[in-house]
Amino acid sequence: MTLTQQDFDEDMIREFGDEFTEACELIEQTLDQLADDPENQDLVNELFRHVHTVKGNLRMVEFNDIAAFVHAIEDIIDAIRNQQLHYDLLLKDVTLLAMEKVQDMFNAAFAGESLDDFDSQAVQDILEQIPLQQGGYRHLVIDACRLLDPGYEPPADAASTSGGETPQAEETGLSETAPDLVAFHQMAIRFEDRMPGWEQRTEYLLEICQSMNEIAGEPVERSQLAAAVCLHDIAMDTETPPLDDDIWPMPGAAHRHIALALRLIGQYAGWETAARIIAQHHERYDGSGFPQGLKRDEIEPGARLLAVAGRFVDLSMDRTDFSKAGIMQTLKTMRGEFGRRLDPAWLEPLIQTIRQRYC
Numbered sequence: 001m002t003l004t005q006q007d008f009d010e011d012m013i014r015e016f017g018d019e020f021t022e023a024c025e026l027i028e029q030t031l032d033q034l035a036d037d038p039e040n041q042d043l044v045n046e047l048f049r050h051v052h053t054v055k056g057n058l059r060m061v062e063f064n065d066i067a068a069f070v071h072a073i074e075d076i077i078d079a080i081r082n083q084q085l086h087y088d089l090l091l092k093d094v095t096l097l098a099m100e101k102v103q104d105m106f107n108a109a110f111a112g113e114s115l116d117d118f119d120s121q122a123v124q125d126i127l128e129q130i131p132l133q134q135g136g137y138r139h140l141v142i143d144a145c146r147l148l149d150p151g152y153e154p155p156a157d158a159a160s161t162s163g164g165e166t167p168q169a170e171e172t173g174l175s176e177t178a179p180d181l182v183a184f185h186q187m188a189i190r191f192e193d194r195m196p197g198w199e200q201r202t203e204y205l206l207e208i209c210q211s212m213n214e215i216a217g218e219p220v221e222r223s224q225l226a227a228a229v230c231l232h233d234i235a236m237d238t239e240t241p242p243l244d245d246d247i248w249p250m251p252g253a254a255h256r257h258i259a260l261a262l263r264l265i266g267q268y269a270g271w272e273t274a275a276r277i278i279a280q281h282h283e284r285y286d287g288s289g290f291p292q293g294l295k296r297d298e299i300e301p302g303a304r305l306l307a308v309a310g311r312f313v314d315l316s317m318d319r320t321d322f323s324k325a326g327i328m329q330t331l332k333t334m335r336g337e338f339g340r341r342l343d344p345a346w347l348e349p350l351i352q353t354i355r356q357r358y359c
Helices: 010-036 041-060 064-081 089-110 120-132 138-148 179-193 201-215 222-231 253-265 272-280 301-318 324-335 344-358
Strands: none
Touching: 010 041, 010 089, 041 064, 041 089, 064 089, 064 120, 089 120, 089 138, 120 138, 120 179, 138 179, 179 201, 179 222, 201 222, 201 301, 201 344, 222 253, 222 272, 222 301, 253 272, 272 301, 301 324, 301 344, 324 344
16 A cells, blocks of 8 residues: 555654655765765765665655665665775766656655656666676666656766776667667566577677668668667567467467567557567568568568678677687678578678678
8 A cells, every 4th residue: 555645644744754855865965975085985885874764764654666766776876885886977867866756756656646757667677777787887877867857968077987888878879769769678688688698689789780770871760670679589588378369370489479579569659660670570581481471572671671680690699709700701601691581682781880890
């Protein structure tokens, strides 16, 4: 049960509200102090205690959904405290924006209302990923900040810091687009975590697809392509139950992952092109693919692009040799498939992408 204002007497409301506001103000003050002294472990511990206090108070009044959101913030501070993350301006921003949103959610919930224009679960999913990153986390922080504040721009002096990463998510267009796409990206990352040997596959495939698309003059809308890349294989590890024929009339779990991905993206408005790419990414240029046996121009352009890029990524990730010679051998393996399995129109954009990346 979630409590509201009516469940408390006036003195309790005033006392709880004062304690909550004070804790949030202390968090903001401590964040500012840490910006000037990021190595100060005492300040990090103090910040952790303040956030923990807010979480505890929320649980006390049974605002458990908001408390879970705060717990994701607390885990980031704990990772800083344990030196898994290094405190910087981006981590300050995401913590500050998240706590401001916590106050908004608290005030709305206390009044028996909700923030209809804010997807707290999408932000929470991203926040939970940040402490788990062994490499860069910059793109996740920026994604979260832009969901919390659509007008957010990262500080200029944080442009090449945070986790020592190259900002791949910005290059692939995920950070600057709709919240749906950020959610799709997080689904793909969680899927990778369950698939041995698939680490970083989504980022790699996004980079190859977007580069080929740009070289070809962007015949495929950028965000639609990114959504399809994120979701096209999302259910391959799932033991799927039988599906009704009106959902997808094809046998076999290998086929059903397409149906499940389509069911997933169908819950979001505006992604029709991405859905067609997902539906057709196993079609082949010569008509020998599935599920419909489409061929040549009957196949969505983005699906033909994804088939080429996906084939290259799968072959190259299977190799241990990422030298120029090793990559050229991967391309040699693929050459005989163009005109049969793969659309020959995408050969030259692939070659140019390989030259830019490896040569």
